[in-house]
Structures are given as C-alpha cells and as structure tokens.
Amino acid sequence: MTGHPQELAEEVGDMLQKVEAGELILRLNPLVVAECCWVLASVYQASPSDISAALLKFTNGIGIETEEKDVVQQALRDYGEKKVDFIDAYIAAHAKANPPEDVVTWDKHFKRLHIRHGRPKDW
Numbered sequence: 169m170t171g172h173p174q175e176l177a178e179e180v181g182d183m184l185q186k187v188e189a190g191e192l193i194l195r196l197n198p199l200v201v202a203e204c205c206w207v208l209a210s211v212y213q214a215s216p217s218d219i220s221a222a223l224l225k226f227t228n229g230i231g232i233e234t235e236e237k238d239v240v241q242q243a244l245r246d247y248g249e250k251k252v253d254f255i256d257a258y259i260a261a262h263a264k265a266n267p268p269e270d271v272v273t274w275d276k277h278f279k280r281l282h283i284r285h286g287r288p289k290d291w
Contacts, residue, residue, distance in 0.1 A: 169204075169222055170212050187231035196227060196234040198243075198258060205247060205254035220248025239265050252277040 171177045186192045201223060208214040208222075224244050227234040234240050239261045246257035256273075260281035263269040271278055271285040278285035 169208065169226075170214075172212075187229070190231065192231065194232050196232055196240075198236055198240050201227075201234075201240055201244070202254050202258065216251070217248045220244045224248075236262070236265075246281055250277075250280045252280055257281065 183192065187194055204223060205216075205219055208219045209216065224241060226232060227237060227241055227244070239258065242261040242264075243254060243258035246252060246261065247254040250257070256275060256277050259271060259273075260278060260283045263271050263283060269283055271283055272288055272291065273285050274287055275285075
C-alpha cells in the first residue's frame with residue numbers, strides 16, 4: 169500500500185498479480201487488518217479515513233477471502249469515520265453481529281459506536 173520498503177513491496181506486488189490471475193487466494197484475518205491499521209497510522213502517519221478506504225477496497229478484492237468480512241468492513245467504516253481505534257471498532261462490530269451486544273470496557277469511545285457498554289462495576 170505504501171511501496172515501502174521497496175523490496176518487500178515488489179514481493180507483495182508479484183504475489184498480488186498471482187491473486188488477480190486466480191493462481192492464489194489470500195485469506196485475511198481480522199488481526200492482520202488491525203496490524204495494517206496500526207502500522208499505516210503509526211509508522212506512515214496515514215489518516216484513518218485513507219486507511220479505511222484502502223483496506224475496504226482490498227477486502228473486496230478478487231481472490232481475497234476476509235474472515236468475518238461483514239464485521240471487518242463495518243469496523244473499517246467506523247474506524248475511518250468515528251475517530252476510534254480499529255480494535256474498538258472491531259469489538260463493537262463483532263458484538264453487534266453476535267448478540268447480546270454488550271461490551272465491558274473502560275474506554276469511552278464506545279459511545280461513538282452506538283453499542284451498550286460500561287465498566288465492570290456497572291454490571
């Protein structure tokens with residue numbers, strides 16, 4: 169996505185050509201998506217909206233099988249739009265997809281994700 173480091177980007181480019189040609193299928197785990205968000209934001213200073221757009225496009229790519237695709241894509245949309253960490257967005261999207269949708273957390277960002285949440289003492 170960044171072209172850096174060049175040697176690794178070239179290796180990935182070669183692999184993605186095989187994916188596009190139907191020679192390979194990539195299975196994308198939600199933890200890999202989280203790691204991509206973290207690296208792109210912290211190392212490359214990419215904005216959450218740019219990261220979200222790029223990874224949404226990637227998860228919809230031919231030859232890409234994204235585990236929990238609907239959950240991951242909702243988390244990416246929330247990450248890009250609601251100023252929350254991808255992991256928080258993923259936890260909320262996963263909870264909504266797997267009721268009951270309650271989240272125990274100390275993090276106040278969950279109110280932006282429109283999900284019932286609270287501290288341990290609140291339960």
